[in-house]
Amino acid sequence: MRDLPPLSSLRAFEAAARHLSFKRAADELAVTPTAVSHQIRQLEDWLDTLLFERRVRRVVLTPAGQSLYPALREGFDALLRGVDALRKPPERAALTLSATVAFTSKWLVPRVAAFRAACPGLDLSLHASDDPMDLRAGGVDLAIRYGRGVYPGLHSELLLQDRFAPVCSPRLGVRAPADLGKHPLLRFEWRRVEDDTPTWPRWFAAAGRPYKTSGGELVFSDESHSIQAAIAGHGVALASLVLVAEELASGALVQPFGPELDGFAYHVVHLESARNAERIAAVRRWLLAEAKSFPSRASPPPSRKRPGTS
16 A cells, blocks of 8 residues: 555645645635645645745745645646546547637637648637636647747747737728827737837837827727727727738728837647647647748838838
8 A cells, every 4th residue: 555645635735736826726626725725734734744835815835845746747647648548539539729819719710611621530629718728737738829939848839920010991091100190099908018018109109209199099808809990990900910911911901001010929839748649739730831821921001101110
């Protein structure tokens, strides 16, 4: 008999250490935070050592906790692989891909037919969320992350580099930066604003013009809503050229002038030792092929209408 503490206490510790939160661990295990705390206390008593420092509104792993967590994580991963190997495989292979709400609706959904043609034996489930999903928690096999490209513990490949520029309906008749004062500026709320976040103040600074909102502003919580408002002619949006490429190509939107601002990048990420490796490889190849055929930037408008464009 192996002299081990109760499995329930080990599960509670592994989940709490992974999330650094008793509440999130409780949500994952479908128990109360009090139950998680009790299980971890039981484990600490069994080991006669503290595993967490309880601080105001957060917990931090002690050196002992930091030492125990990797071994438990690897052990549970090995258990999961063993159990998965014995499960009856589904009739059709399936994979869940997570991405932001805007990228899912504007880039992935229009390409579903192309995916079915490229991977006819694989069912794809799209998970749209602006909260990055924990791939270790299960439920999501592959993700497209939008940011600076630093994703520790994950295999990452560049999918698309983003750029931002003013776009609007051609019905507005916007021809020059001076016309911006005649229409509302459309924007969405970034989850985090930093010095290099593409915002209207940064665009005006790059264009060498004072930041003015004499036409007013319309603010949206979702990026795709600001794009739809621009298509409807409600104002001028500072939009991702990746997300509006189809509308620029069809003429539903125009990019009347520059400059363009660097955005962040879309990366395809998955666990280094991911389950469903063959399925992940197939979807990754399809995504990279789609990105390769995707225009790196929208067709530029006439140079005389784009002062300040690099």
